[in-house]
Amino acid sequence: MARINIIVALFFILFAALVLVLSAGIPVSESQPLTMGTPMFPRMLSYGIIVLSTILIATNFHEARTEKKEDRKKMFEPGNLKMVGIGLLILFLSVVLMVFLGFIIAMVAMNVAFLFYFKVKNKVVLIVEPIVAPLLIYFMFQNVLNIPLPSGLLFY
């Protein structure tokens, strides 16, 4: 865990540095001199993150060096990362598809894609779930709650 902690701390320091850089571009309002200024709050928080990350590195440094190779914990198993990555891609593409083709088509497609991806063999499930789940949700939002869902740019 010690090595992972150090990596985490480095990522947080990077984030804080980014916030500091971005906050340099925020104008300071002069109409109310007592308000501490717009960029002050995020800036203080960034310094806080840097201090905390340094503490995290300091407390884990010794352990990370002495940790035996076989005790080291891995953040990701390679297989897992691939599994999640493809799932994320399906989700992302479906949302992009939703912008153009509307909620129903995109979500039916997403559900079919996931069922195939998860190797569901049962034909009834393969047909029923992707149709019933999005349509039921669509009906509930559109007709019961009166909240319109995206119909896509290609259709009215």
Next chain:
Amino acid sequence: MRKLLVLFICLALVSVSVFASGAQESAFPERNIQIIVPYAAGGGTDAVARAIAQFAEPHLGQPITIINKTGGGGAVGWAEAAKARPDGYTLTMFAPNIVNLSIMNLSPVGYKEFEPILMFNNDPGTIVVAKKNANLDVVEMLNDDSYKSGGENPNFYLLTIQAQTGVIHQDIPYGGAAERVPAVLGGHVDFAIVNVGEAKGQIDAGELIPLAVMSEKRLDAVPNVPTLKELGIDAQMGSWRGLAAPKGTPKEVIAILEDAFTKAANEQGFKDFMKKAAFNIDFKSSADFWTFMEEQDVATTKMLSK
């Protein structure tokens, strides 16, 4: 070959014009109409939109859907509405920020990107103080900078007054009326400027005292309260709501919408709703609404440039 091409173009033009005129002849509206409300469900603007939608449906013969699209003090919803096809099927609710935000460079679109349809109400700012300050002279208070105000930032009500008096009060920034009313009640600020409807319960109970209203005429809801104009400070500012369509919407369509919504707004049921919710009815036709916003634009720009 060339003849063929010309013929083809002619045919295409004819069919397009036939199609277009056919589309015009069929009566608007043919399908449901959306109103984009740039504020959260449950708020004042949302309540007015839902109420007018209910009464306008029979006049238009089509269902009306309310879409809440919040963010940026209204900028997100208006940006979305301005992008919509200008065919009269997507409308939006207007509030003072449609004028103010673009002056302050906080919104990509302003009222000039829209065609106004109808204005519903205009609630003037009402200066309220806590019970213990009931005997304060309001003109004296407004001319004495030791009194602290609580208002939104920027506080257009107070800026309007300051433009007349030249006295700068300390203005502690608060959110909506839900934050300003307790701040006055708890004595954390000396006065606040709210709409009567937002403080009616406290005013009726005598916990909050309205000292003056920022309108041309006195208000029906609080007839004993003088206007600032009567007291010699000509400062008028209110919070208003109306309906608009994206720029480029055909004139005929705007006329149909204006007619239908005016009929709906004049129904007793809608008026009752406005009265119960303590909104001050101030109907303005499409043309008058436009002039009104132009005046607001000039006044606010002048105020902020100071």
Next chain:
Amino acid sequence: MFSNLMQGLMSVFSNPMVFLLMIFGVVSGITIGALPGLTSTMAMAVLLPVTFGMEAKMSFALLLSVYCGAIYGGSITAILINTPGTPSAAATTFDGYALAQRGQAGKALATSTLSSSIGGVISVLLLITIAPILAKFTLRFAAPEFFALAVFGLSIIASISNKNIVKGLMAGFFGLIIASIGLDPISAIPRFTFGRTELLSGVAFIPLMVGLFALPQCFVEMESMFKEKTILKGVHSKLINFKEFLSILPTIIKSALMGAFIGAVPGAGGDIAAFTAYNEAKRNAKKDERFGTGELKGIAAPEAANNASTGGAMIPLLSLAVPGDSNTAVLLGGLIIMGLQPGPLLFTQQSDIVNSIFAIMLLANIFMGIIGLAGIRFFVKALSVPKQIIVPVVLTLSVVGSYSMNNSIFDVFVTIVFGIIGYLMLKADVIVSPIVLAVILGPMAETNYRRALIMFDGDMSFLYNRPITVVFLALAIFTIVSSLFKQKLFKRGVSR
């Protein structure tokens, strides 16, 4: 006092339609609360125009039942799939999901149902008895007090990050920076918006929460999709027994009182109440109680507190006409449309309607308990649905939930981004709950600190010369210090 309640009950019982509306309201409230991304505010706003034509009593039967039901409903998905249906149920995931994972979902749900119901009832009783006094007290909250309350809420981050406080605090600071995106609440200057209008009012909270909780859970399920077939063993439908109930009862009562008080402070709602109660229950834990591993008290405390906040929130609404949160803002609209003007006069001039409101809230909380207990058998069935089906369904709901909050595709992408962040944090053993707490409380802390600076002309003595402020700041320091001590002891215990 209680004769008022009796009158209210009588008038409610005289109209069977009110009953039907309440049952309909509770059931739809529970459903809406359970679905991630759908909130009670949205449900009430949608139902509000429906109530235009109704009699006042019926309108409130519907709106208040939805309100109470939705706050409870959020705990169901928190327990079953580790995804809080509403922000108020975020603290319930700690022990609720852990207990369900041990095969005792029924116990977890029964605890949350009973706690919610009893918590709600207690808050209504408080509302009846001390509303005017408490309302006057909350008026003493000015900017310094709100700032101190927010800081105390934020200090709970230290207490909920049991494994590693430093990492928990880092997550909290990250959340505070995320909360600072958008227009600066004091000077109205944009921060970190990258020119996007959508970001002017900040990262929307519901999409963020769906992203942090629902998506990482789906990704974790994907990891092990083909690995082993772990079917949860245990008696899922078994509820809690009387002895267990008695052991959590003191926690319920204490949490309900805290929840009602926090709910009564304008601007603080069920979410803060739940975290505070959880923190308090955990602080008082006995030696054999391990919070975070499925402790019943860890479910009872947040659930009793968040439902108790409903009665608390009604206090400033009815007696001051000040809505403390978005839910009560909708209710205020409902009251006004009915021609009722909340405020000090409501209690004297319209006492019949006030009595009916008390009776309706009381009954709604009782119905909620009965319907909830009866439904547990069906809720736990969700656990036997194979994850190959659950994952796509939850993802579909996440997309629709984050979209429909503001009809915005942008928000769906916000959800995906925070889904990735949440997953990475899960893998790196950084808990995400501090982010939720920080996003809720960050703006409250910053706005009120800066407002106080303006109020007192830059003089910072408000931090130590106002009694309520001092109490909350002291509590905050105490929470952080005691958490640090506990962590040291815990580590020593492990190394031995």
